[in-house]
Amino acid sequence: MTPFISGIPLLDTYLAEGFDSVRGMSSRFSATICGHILRRQTEMGIRGAVAEIGTFEGRFFIAMGHALAPGEHAYGFDIFSWPDDHVLDRFVANAARCGLPSDRFTPRPFDTGKLSVDEFAGLTGRGPLRFIHIDGEHSPEALTHDLALAHDRLHPQGLICLDDMLHPGYPFLVVTVHAYLVAHPEMCVMCVIDREDIVAAPKFLICRRDVVRLYENDLMQSFAAQHFVLGGDAMGHHCVVLTPHPRIADV
Template identity: 50%
Template sequence: MAPFPASGHPAAEAYLADGYERVVGMSSRFAAAICARLLRLQTEEGVSGPIAEIGAFEGRFFIALAHALEPGEIALGIDIFEWPNPEVRERFEANCLKYGIAPEQRVTIKGDAGAMAPAELLAHARGERLRFIHVDGEHSRAALSKDLALATACLSEGGLIVLDDMLHPGYPTLMVAVQDYLEANPGVVPLCIIDRETIVGATKFVLCQRDWFERYQAALLEIFKEQIWPLGADFEPHWCLVLSLDTRLAEIT
């Protein structure tokens, strides 16, 4: 098995090692470490600004991302905060405080992202475009299509969109929404796939602007060389990396 990648942020490393699994949620620690490192890569490439998570729930993944921000940057946590009960917002706020994300580092937004206009989201981000958006909202084709449209409209130059629960057996139609989106938005391409850790901690797709693909991919090949599955992913005709804890190829005898 490949080792867990380093996130590149001491605070994120500490949280991932002793805190991540204590916060209720379903996102994998492997994916969180990779996404925290992607935020560091953006900083290294001169990409800065706020980030957002659609579907913050109790804050497990959100806290990891927030720890990977630079001073002065903020994280937006968006959720209807009604499932499984209205107290979920209180738990989100308490987890953020417990694990070191101060109120001035974040903005909590109660509402349906699918009903939000880009100008409204950007206003929450102090008028700045978002450099990283994690989409983990309602798992339906219609909702994902709306979230993708909002993310695209608010994304900064060099920004990344990360889609959760891709290829999950419980949500097989989400891939249809993604394929429709990619065909309608040729300026956006998959940068990499983050393989599942378990059936619960499922696959994520990372999308970037086409003009940034080669630049980011060159860095990923070095940063994640121990986590690269050799065959990659074929999006017909686009090809991208697959990052996995299990990088073996099938033995053919």
């Protein structure tokens, strides 16, 4: 059986030895799959910075940072004031402890809800972003705004990754994603990455419809043991579903 790894040695070491030591809410399951995708983007020549909205103390961000290609940079946005004013210190310390060099990333202490598209572009190097993880404020208004920022900066072959979709604590947040997809019919949910736990909830991977083929077969083959073969009905698009224990209910 193919081992469940990203294929990036530095990242796989972090996932095995550092990930759980960084307080946070993203799952190792999703970080492994997203790391694999970042490696595949590099192999396909898809270049650009990566960004996260809602880094908290860096659990998922450090994973993305370890997947950067030479010359690429990671930008981490957070208000860095919840649950106290030392979140930024812990974020920077975690990155150093987990081997992410300080010149590969920049913390951005901003409320993204107050940023214009142009300000966000200026704060992310003005180039296309190949992978954007949205995990900030989970209100419909904030997610609508964060999606607008990400949509504007997304590399044509890049991915927007949305966290906490279908989280029991935010049961109607997907309505906001539905509205975004109706407004942008060129975009679709390419893959759903299932939850590990209530604090490590599912992610949606969104991309342009015309680049789905770059990702979906590879994901189904690379993560065959995690592939829920029935897939998902994502507004008419049959998306890939990856889950830690694929099965259907016994009847």
